[in-house]
Every structure is written in C-alpha cells, then in structure tokens.
Amino acid sequence: MADIVIDRVVKEFGPFRALQEISLTVNDGEFVALLGPSGCGKTTLLRIIAGLETQTSGRIVIGGQDVSNLAPRKRGLAMVFQNYAIFPHMSVFENVAFGLRMQKAAQAEVKRKVERAAALLHIEGYLDRYPAKLSGGQRQRVAVARALAVEPAVLLMDEPLSNLDALLRLEMRTELKAVLRQAGTTTIYVTHDQTEAMGLADRIAVMYGGKIDQIGSPLEIYATPATRFVGGFIGAPPMNFIKVRCHGGTARIGDATLPCPSTVTDLELGLRGEDASLSANGSGIPFDVRVVEPMGSHLLLTGSIDGQLARIVAPPVAKVNPGVRVGLNVDPARVTWIDSATGRAVARA
Amino acid sequence: MPARTSWIPYALIAPSVIFLGALFLVPLVQTIWLSFSVGDGFSMENYQRMAGDLNFSLAVRNTFLLTLVVVPLQVVLALAMATMVTKLDKGRDLVLWVLTIPLGISDLAAGLAWLALLQNTGYLNSALYALGLIQGPMGWLSQETPWALFFAIVLAELWRATAIVLVILIAGLQLIPKEFSEAAEIFGAKPWTRFTKITLPLLKPSLQSALILRTVLAFEVFAVVYALGGRNFPVLAGEAYVWQNDNQNYGAAAAYAVLIMAISLAATAVYLRILRTRPEQLP
Numbered sequence: 001m002a003d004i005v006i007d008r009v010v011k012e013f014g015p016f017r018a019l020q021e022i023s024l025t026v027n028d029g030e031f032v033a034l035l036g037p038s039g040c041g042k043t044t045l046l047r048i049i050a051g052l053e054t055q056t057s058g059r060i061v062i063g064g065q066d067v068s069n070l071a072p073r074k075r076g077l078a079m080v081f082q083n084y085a086i087f088p089h090m091s092v093f094e095n096v097a098f099g100l101r102m103q104k105a106a107q108a109e110v111k112r113k114v115e116r117a118a119a120l121l122h123i124e125g126y127l128d129r130y131p132a133k134l135s136g137g138q139r140q141r142v143a144v145a146r147a148l149a150v151e152p153a154v155l156l157m158d159e160p161l162s163n164l165d166a167l168l169r170l171e172m173r174t175e176l177k178a179v180l181r182q183a184g185t186t187t188i189y190v191t192h193d194q195t196e197a198m199g200l201a202d203r204i205a206v207m208y209g210g211k212i213d214q215i216g217s218p219l220e221i222y223a224t225p226a227t228r229f230v231g232g233f234i235g236a237p238p239m240n241f242i243k244v245r246c247h248g249g250t251a252r253i254g255d256a257t258l259p260c261p262s263t264v265t266d267l268e269l270g271l272r273g274e275d276a277s278l279s280a281n282g283s284g285i286p287f288d289v290r291v292v293e294p295m296g297s298h299l300l301l302t303g304s305i306d307g308q309l310a311r312i313v314a315p316p317v318a319k320v321n322p323g324v325r326v327g328l329n330v331d332p333a334r335v336t337w338i339d340s341a342t343g344r345a346v347a348r349a
Numbered sequence: 350m351p352a353r354t355s356w357i358p359y360a361l362i363a364p365s366v367i368f369l370g371a372l373f374l375v376p377l378v379q380t381i382w383l384s385f386s387v388g389d390g391f392s393m394e395n396y397q398r399m400a401g402d403l404n405f406s407l408a409v410r411n412t413f414l415l416t417l418v419v420v421p422l423q424v425v426l427a428l429a430m431a432t433m434v435t436k437l438d439k440g441r442d443l444v445l446w447v448l449t450i451p452l453g454i455s456d457l458a459a460g461l462a463w464l465a466l467l468q469n470t471g472y473l474n475s476a477l478y479a480l481g482l483i484q485g486p487m488g489w490l491s492q493e494t495p496w497a498l499f500f501a502i503v504l505a506e507l508w509r510a511t512a513i514v515l516v517i518l519i520a521g522l523q524l525i526p527k528e529f530s531e532a533a534e535i536f537g538a539k540p541w542t543r544f545t546k547i548t549l550p551l552l553k554p555s556l557q558s559a560l561i562l563r564t565v566l567a568f569e570v571f572a573v574v575y576a577l578g579g580r581n582f583p584v585l586a587g588e589a590y591v592w593q594n595d596n597q598n599y600g601a602a603a604a605y606a607v608l609i610m611a612i613s614l615a616a617t618a619v620y621l622r623i624l625r626t627r628p629e630q631l632p
Binding site: 072079085129133 | 529538547629
C-alpha cells in the first residue's frame with residue numbers, strides 16, 4: 001500500500017500549459033477521483049503519474065519513493081485504460097496473468113492469483129476465451145482483473161466505465177466500489193462523469209483549465225463549491241448563479257433580503273435548486289416560472305430570478321403552473337457567495 | 350436491400366473477372382498445357398528436359414538460397430526500420446519517402462545501378478584502389494567468385510525490395526493502438542518483451558502479407574540477377590527466359606514457369622497455415 005504525492009507538477013506541450021503546478025496528496029488506501037470536463041488535463045495528470053508521459057517539472061512520489069524519472073514498470077502500479085487495452089491475441093487467463101508473468105511468478109502462484117482476481121470480477125467462466133468473444137462489460141472486468149491480479153500498491157483508472165451503456169455502467173460502478181474497498185488499493189480515477197466521481201470517490205479533485213479548483217469529499221464539493229466552475233459543473237441541475245449587489249451585509253432580490261458577506265459588493269448568489277423551497281404565501285425571493293418538467297422524483301422548474309436564469313427543484317406533488325410568479329424560501333446557511341470578479345467563493349461569515 | 354438487386358455486386362465485379370480471365374486464367378491454363386504437351390499429346394518430356402539440364406539443379410539451389418537469405422533479412426531490416434520510423438516525431442514522412450525510393454525503380458534499372466557500382470571498372474573498385482586496398486581491377490561478379498556474386502545479388506535485392514516489406518509493416522504497426530504497448534509497459538514488460546509479446550503477435554497479419562508477397566517475388570527473381578551475373582548465377586526465372594528466347598523451346602520454358610508457380614503456391618500455403626490469425630484473436 002502506498003500514498004501518492006503529486007508535487008507542483010507542470011506539463012507543457014510546446015507553448016500550451018496543460019497542467020499548471022498541480023499539487024495533490026492521495027492517502028494510503030484512499031480513492032480519489034480526478035473530475036473535470038474534457039481538456040482539463042486530468043488524463044495528462046494520470047499519465048504522468050503512470051509514467052507514460054513526462055512532466056515538464058515537479059515530482060511524483062509514491063510510497064515515499066520519488067518515481068518522477070522511473071519507467072512505468074518500476075513504479076509499482078497498475079492501470080485500467082479507457083478502451084481497456086486487453087490483449088486480443090491472449091486468452092482472458094493470459095491477459096489477467098500478464099503482470100504476474102512479467103514478474104516471473106511461479107505457475108502455481110499465477111494460477112492462484114488469476115483465479116482470485118477472476119472470482120472477484122466474476123469472470124471465472126471466461127478464462128479460456130479470447131477478448132473478441134466478450135461483451136464490453138466482460139472486457140471491462142478483464143481489464144480490472146488484470147490490474148488487481150498484480151495486487152498493486154496504486155491503481156490508476158482512466159474513464160474505465162465510459163464505454164459501457166448506462167445500465168451496465170451503474171452496475172459496474174457499484175461493483176467496482178465494493179471490489180476496491182475490499183482490496184484497499186490506493187486509487188486515482190479519472191472521469192468526466194460527476195455521478196461516477198460522487199458515487200465512488202472518498203475525495204474528488206475537480207480540475208479545470210489545468211488546475212485543481214477544489215479538493216474535498218463529494219459532499220463538501222457539492223454543498224460548498226470553491227469556485228463558480230465547481231458549482232456549475234457538479235450537480236444536476238447545476239447550481240444557479242444570481243448576480244446581486246451587497247450593501248451593508250444585505251443583498252436585496254425583489255422584495256426579499258438575504259444576509260451577505262459585506263467584504264465584496266458585486267456578488268453572485270450560488271443557490272442549489274433543491275435548497276430553495278416554495279413559500280406558502282408567495283413571500284421570499286420572487287421566481288418567474290417558465291417551464292415545468294415533472295421528473296417523477298421531483299418537479300424541475302425553469303424560470304428566472306431577477307431576470308436571470310434559474311432552475312429550482314420542487315416536490316413532485318407541488319402545484320405550479322408555467323407563467324406564474326412564486327416565492328422561494330432560502331436558508332442563508334446553505335447558499336454560496338461567489339465574488340463576481342474572481343469567480344471564487346467568498347469565505348462564509 | 351431487396352433480393353432483386355443481388356445481381357448488382359456480380360455485375361460490378363464482372364469486368365475485373367473477365368479481365369482476369371482473359372489475361373491471366375487463359376494464359377495460365379495455356380502455359381500449364383504447354384508444359385505438359387509435346388505436339389498434340391500429353392507428355393512429361395518438357396519436365397524431363399528441364400530436370401535433365403545441367404543448370405537445373407543449380408538454378409533450384411540458387412533460387413532457394415537467395416530466397417532463404419534475402420527474405421528473412423528483409424523482414425528483420427524492415428521490422429527494425431518500421432519500428433524506428435514509427436518512433437520518429439519529426440521528419441517521419443521525409444524519412445519514409447527516402448526509404449521507399451527504391452520501390453519506384455524498375456528491377457532491371459536497379460540491377461544495372463548495382464552493376465555500375467560492382468563491375469571491374471565500377472565505383473567499388475575505384476574506391477578500393479584509391480584507398481590502396483587493391484592493386485588493380487578485381488572481378489566480383491564472375492564465375493570465379495560465386496560467393497561475392499551471391500553477396501552482391503543479396504545486397505542489390507535488399508536495397509531494391511526491402512521497402513515494400515517496410516511499407517506493409519508500417520501500415521500494420523499504425524493499426525496497433527498504442528494502448529496495448531502502454532498497458533504492457535505498465536504491467537512490467539521491458540521494450541524487447543513488448544516487441545516480442547505484443548507488437549509481433551499483433552503484427553502477424555501484416556507480416557503474413559509481406560512474407561507472401563516478398564517470397565513469391567523472390568522465387569521469381571530475375572532482372573537483378575541477370576544484370577549482375579548473367580548466367581553465372583542461374584536462377585529459375587532466368588532459365589525460363591533462356592529456354593524461351595535463346596533455345597526457342599517454349600515447352601521447357603513453360604515447365605520452368607509452372608515449377609515457379611508451384612513453389613510460390615506452396616510457400617503461400619505454408620505462410621497461410623503457419624501465420625494464420627484465428628478470428629477470435631483479431632483485435
């Protein structure tokens with residue numbers, strides 16, 4: 001088992017700075033997701049940790065050993081690739097056994113460990129088959145089994161579920177979490193899918209434009225985003241941002257007022273759709289409903305607050321018609337205040 | 350697609366089938382018949398004449414020797430070159446272009462170019478003389494120096510025809526996703542292991558095509574040999590030419606042609622069997 005220290009890692013492709021001084025510590029046995037939109041540098045960072053790409057500057061330390069200049073095979077890690085990269089010319093058994101064979105493990109040990117990894121991923125029945133005869137989900141299991149068979153200190157996963165269909169993805173996600181918890185492997189998991197990151201990870205590092213915008217538990221990231229980007233990227237519907245002015249610790253929206261941090265004047269009110277409730281008497285923040293979408297578990301209301309687009313989640317049985325103005329009650333403790341100029345959250349009072 | 354239109358594919362390939370039939374199949378049957386007949390009747394006389402000729406066993410030996418030396422060397426060279434070319438970041442197209450120039454040169458022209466280098470008054474002797482390594486013109490391509498002649502032909506063939514193997518292998522290498530090699534690297538494979546355990550097996554279909562093409566062409570080797578050694582180094586295709594043109598014996602020439610074809614078909618069958626990729630092992 002090992003912890004991973006990413007120390008001020010920079011990656012430049014010619015004049016383009018793909019990673020700007022990334023620092024991140026992943027604790028022993030922890031599951032950290034690198035979450036971000038495509039092009040944010042998350043896969044580049046993962047490949048640098050793996051040694052498949054060389055950082056321009058900075059260090060990677062795994063289990064106390066500086067591996068920055070070591071070949072991938074000397075870093076003591078395993079990886080699951082986005083397209084699985086299981087070897088088509090080898091049987092499932094030989095694929096899972098590959099890492100052990102490279103370690104020159106004895107045949108009995110290879111067999112024992114392959115069978116254990118196969119049992120963990122429920123692929124015992126396919127060990128004699130070739131990958132071409134397997135479905136996408138089965139190949140995915142082979143790729144994970146191949147990685148777990150070597151009992152790696154560190155497991156890297158690059159969007160491992162993105163090639164599966166939605167139902168299978170949900171199933172594999174749950175299973176993956178159970179398997180990895182059991183193995184206790186330190187895991188870095190790259191994904192652009194927030195539900196995957198939220199569901200799997202102990203901590204999420206949200207990346208944007210080659211930087212980590214925020215690191216925290218899924219709940220922290222969801223409830224208290226550090227930047228406008230994080231608030232907008234995480235959650236469905238995304239966080240609403242309403243431009244307001246803060247005078248003397250009070251922000252006025254329509255007839256309603258909210259206490260705000262008085263250090264900054266131009267603020268954005270970051271409000272999660274489910275953190276607002278419909279008031280009984282129309283008091284509170286005025287919300288002009290334009291579209292009502294019944295989603296089964298809730299009603300999704302799209303409209304505007306103070307002329308600015310907002311999406312609010314209401315109970316499924318609420319009686320709301322498009323075109324009306326309703327009032328919203330908001331708990332001041334559950335809103336996020338964003339400095340309009342910097343896009344960063346203002347410290348809570 | 351409705352069943353009514355199922356004749357369309359056949360109609361579309363009909364011109365090439367007719368073309369192949371008229372210009373390939375008919376001459377092929379004629380040649381086989383020619384080789385097995387004297388006058389109007391069936392006879393093995395042409396084959397007896399071919400096998401009884403002084404140069405026959407020499408031609409068979411030389412052709413096989415050339416093929417067995419040239420083809421493996423070409424595959425090894427092309428593999429090394431292809432691996433290096435695919436690793437290039439810059440100037441890859443230029444390097445590839447230079448390496449494939451010999452492909453654009455006819456084999457007779459290539460033979461003559463090497464003749465200019467290696468003949469008595471050629472550039473090689475001039476250079477060796479200027480360096481003081483030889484006293485006067487040396488014959489490298491005569492009957493007295495069979496191994497030098499053989500070596501010269503091997504050299505010319507390597508120069509002339511390695512590029513076709515290279516092109517096929519580069520195309521094949523580019524079809525292999527780099528993740529396979531990366532995964533192998535992550536799981537502990539050293540470069541040579543990655544090459545033998547991952548790249549080579551995945552390259553098998555391309556290797557098979559390249560080997561079939563090159564081996565068939567190697568058994569037909571003629572112009573380079575003829576330019577460099579004439580009949581000092583008899584080969585099968587050269588003997589067919591001699592029987593056809595110098596001896597005006599079309600039957601014996603046809604027998605040689607059929608023999609070459611039989612050898613090529615046998616080699617192809619061997620490659621198809623040994624290097625077959627089972628469908629379930631395809632990427």
